[in-house]
Amino acid sequence: MTHIPRSVFKFCLLSACLLFSACSEEPGEQHAEFFVFGTLLEVTTWGVSEKDAQAAFSQLQQQFQHMHRQWHPWEPGLLMEINRGFASGLPVLASPDIAEMVRLSQFAEKASGGKFNPTIGNLIELWGFHTSQYPIAGPPPAGSQIQQLVDQHPSSLDISLDGLTLASSNPHVQLDFGGIAKGYAIDLACDTLRSRGVENAIVNAGGDLRVFGMHGPRPWRIAVRNPSGGIIGALESGTDEAVFTSGNYERFRQDDDARYPHILDPRTGWPVKDVASVTVIAEQGWLADAAATALIVAGLDDWTGVARSFDLDLVMLVDESGTAHLTRKMAERMEFLDGITLDIVDL
DSSP states (O other): OOOOOSSSOOOOOTTTOEEEEOOOSSTTEEEEEEEETTEEEEEEEESOOHHHHHHHHHHHHHHHHHHHHHHOSSSSSHHHHHHHHHHHTOOEEOOHHHHHHHHHHHHHHHHHTTSSOTTBHHHHHHTTOSSSOOSEESOOOOHHHHHHHHTTOOOGGGEEEETTEEEESOTTOBOOOTTTHHHHHHHHHHHHHHHTTOOSEEEEETTEEEEESOBTTBOOEEEEEOTTSSEEEEEEOOSEEEEEEEESSSSEEEETTEEEESOBOTTTSSBOOSEEEEEEEESSHHHHHHHHHHHHHHHHHHHHHHHHHTTOOOEEEEETTSOEEEEHHHHHHEEEOTTOOEEEEOO
16 A cells, blocks of 8 residues: 655645546546645545536645645644744644644544654654655764653643644644644545535545445455555455555665664654554544554554554554564455465454
8 A cells, every 4th residue: 555654744735736537437437636745646436427526626626725735744834833832832723624633633642652643743853854855865863862852742632722722731742743634634525525415435645545435336446555565465445434554665764774764653753663564444534544653653562552542453564574464354354465474463
């Protein structure tokens, strides 16, 4: 499954480029492509007229433009203003969607025991991961610099919400929604499609996706990427679920032979290791997105505990050797290519 990094939340909208495809490969199918989140986001509907689909796609374009302006962690916009307010000890007014992401992030941070933490923007910036240009060349930050930021203990639980007013008791809190925003954005897109009468669709952002309904007479079929290249297998979707992958194989810092993946452990400030990717199936995109990030931080020793804390039973980790560690229910859903070593776990 194609992965877009969690620590680096990029909205390269390229002038909000929206490509409509009026031609359908199959009767009843309509298709649009947006360049957003630094990747190609594809929306496919089934059983909707071309006129109605184009109207829905135009509304989605406006939504994604809003997200680009307001949610970006290192370009001017509302999120940057909120982070400046936190650093100054001042209350700030958020948009409804940002306030909701804070609430969802607080749930995810509690459930994961801090393995998911959307407030480590200073650490991400220190590592140089607030960029769209990869790989990054050069040595890692000094250990003392990393530890200094870790010792500030930023947490989403430091943020209080009063309606749309946010305040932080910790001036070192710097929001970076890279581990949840794409999932939440896909959820909002699905809500928009449904509000316009669309009953069957898939919203796919570089392989992280949510589906609802059917692809005509059959379920939507999803390929799952192998971190070493190609695919590890495939699955058929349910009628309403999200499938997300977090991986450490695309975005990284390279220092001679040392490679530092972009996903950071908030508890240590250092990149995660041992796990190449995590795939999660959940009812909502934000949950699958945040849980995938927390699970890759948890690693091989603690992933089952995190899965249980999120009440998720459709989870798969692929380690650096290519072995797939997965729940029994996930094993029942997946169709693997030959030669994949499986470690099936009962939660």
